[in-house]
Amino acid sequence: MRVFILNKRGKPLMPCSPAKARLLLKEKKAIVVRRTPFTIQLTIATGESKQPVSLGVDAGYKHVGLSASTEKAELYASEVELRQDVSDLLSARRALRQSRRSRNTRYRAPRFDNRIRTKRKGWLAPTVENRINVHLSRIETVLRLLPVTKITVETASFDTQLLKNPDIAGKEYQEGEQLGFWNVREYVLFRNRHVCQHCYGRSKDPVLNVHHLESRRTGGDSPGNLITLCETCHKALHRGEIKLKAKRGRSFRAETFMGIMRWGVLNRLKASHPKLEVHNTYGYRTKHARIANGIAKSHCADAFCIAGNFGAKRLGEFFFQKQTRRNNRQIHKLSILKGGIRKRNQAPFEVKGFRLFDKVACQGEEGFIPNSREIARDYF
Incomplete structure (x- = not known):
């Protein structure tokens, strides 16, 4: 390197x-x-x-590929693994706040009427905003290392209805699968013919429930994540007495994110760097260039093709970066000790001169301070 x-x-x-x-x-x-x-x-x-330096950005839902090159040589290559826990953490915080309002403690009224951020133009969900910010921050890191003159970002647009139904056309785009139903529950019951999908009516239980195959926190309320179960099978499932053979339908979360993100990254780059050439390209062009030049598939390889300098000598290695959670803002543990004492959850920010995720040399090897202050305290 x-x-x-x-x-x-x-x-x-x-x-x-x-x-x-x-x-x-x-x-x-x-x-x-x-x-x-x-x-x-x-x-x-x-x-x-x-020299003119071109930066190629392979935007993605789980990984980001970056490659900067001139006409003769590749100068920088990296692959970034994005966080996948933002949605879970937000859901856990929401559950904690809701339970706190119902406990016999000080009353905390809902503040949804006071929150105007969601009403502002251009607001994005926290999970989407986090991924966009990571794309921009990694690009800014390269701009601080190399005199980049051109940035090319791969954007993608997915037709989720076409992915579900390859034969869809015309007005069928305006007539979705839930057309004519009051809500998702009514559609799921109709789709499963009002029959339990485990016992198929053998339990003789007339009460039907709609069950999430994946938790609502991770799978959402889309029809592909819902199934009809009678109340007998539903309770037995939660007790661990039975197992379902049904699998969750295809999730289009990544495709939806890429559709939202594609212009967000591009427009913000143009606004923050008006003197640079900022362009976009598409996945089919990247795939054609990769196959035509005989390059193996990877995120860094796609970014190299996006940069457009196919005659450049490629690096034999790349930087691997993994996005991690910076801080844990939970002040106290959930469990209350004897005497009504709540144990603090936060540890000191610095332990014997070391901080979280510091790169250290130990016994001839390089590593990082692990994601636990207690372990760091034991080792150092």
């Missing part, structure tokens, strides 16, 4: 080889400002020679 260089003012220059970086550090002409990726900053003023 090349060594990234910043000038005396902190602006990015073209990267150099490790040998040249060692020479600059030995002669005290540069200092180390970052270890991963290895970056140095010059302490003397020098002439700046730059």
Whole structure:
């Protein structure tokens, strides 16, 4: 991997080889400002020679691929794994607040009438906003390391109705599967012919319930996640006495996210960097370019194809980054000890000079402080 260089003012220059970086550090002409990726900053003023650098961004729901290259060589390659726990954490917080309102403690009235953020134009769900911000922050990281002149982002538009029904056409787009039904529950009962999908009426229980195959927190209330069960089978299922053979239908969460995100990232990039060329491309073009050039499928490879410099010599490695939760804002544990004392959930921010996810060297190996302050306290 090349060594990234910043000038005396902190602006990015073209990267150099490790040998040249060692020479600059030995002669005290540069200092180390970052270890991963290895970056140095010059302490003397020098002439700046730059080349056109193209950055390709393979946007995604679970992973982001980045590749920056010139006509001759690939300069940067990375793959980012996005968080998948934002929805669960929001649901847990909502459940905690609802239960707190029903307990015999101080009353906390609902504040939904006071929340105007959802009424503002351009508001996005927290899960979508988080992923968009990660895309933008990773792009900003590359812009701080390399003199990028062009950014190309792969956007995608999915027709979810066509994915469900390949023969759909015309006015059928306006006549969805729930047309004529009052709510989702009524549609699910009609779809299953008002028959329990486990015992098929053998229990003789006339009461029917609608059951979530996946929890409502993760699977939602879409018809593909709902099934009809009689009350007898429903209670037996929750007691763990029976198991269902039915599987959840296909989820279109990733496709929906990409449809929302595709213009969000592009427009925000254009607004924040008006002097850069910011373009978009599509997945079918990336696939054709990858196959035509005989490149194996990966997120970094797609980003390399998106950048458009097919004659550049590719790097044999890439940076892997995993997005993690920064802080846990829960102040107290849920369980109450004797005497009505609630144990604090928060640990000190710094333990013997180390913080969460610090990169450390231990017994000849490099690693990170784990996601537990108690473990960090035991080790250090």
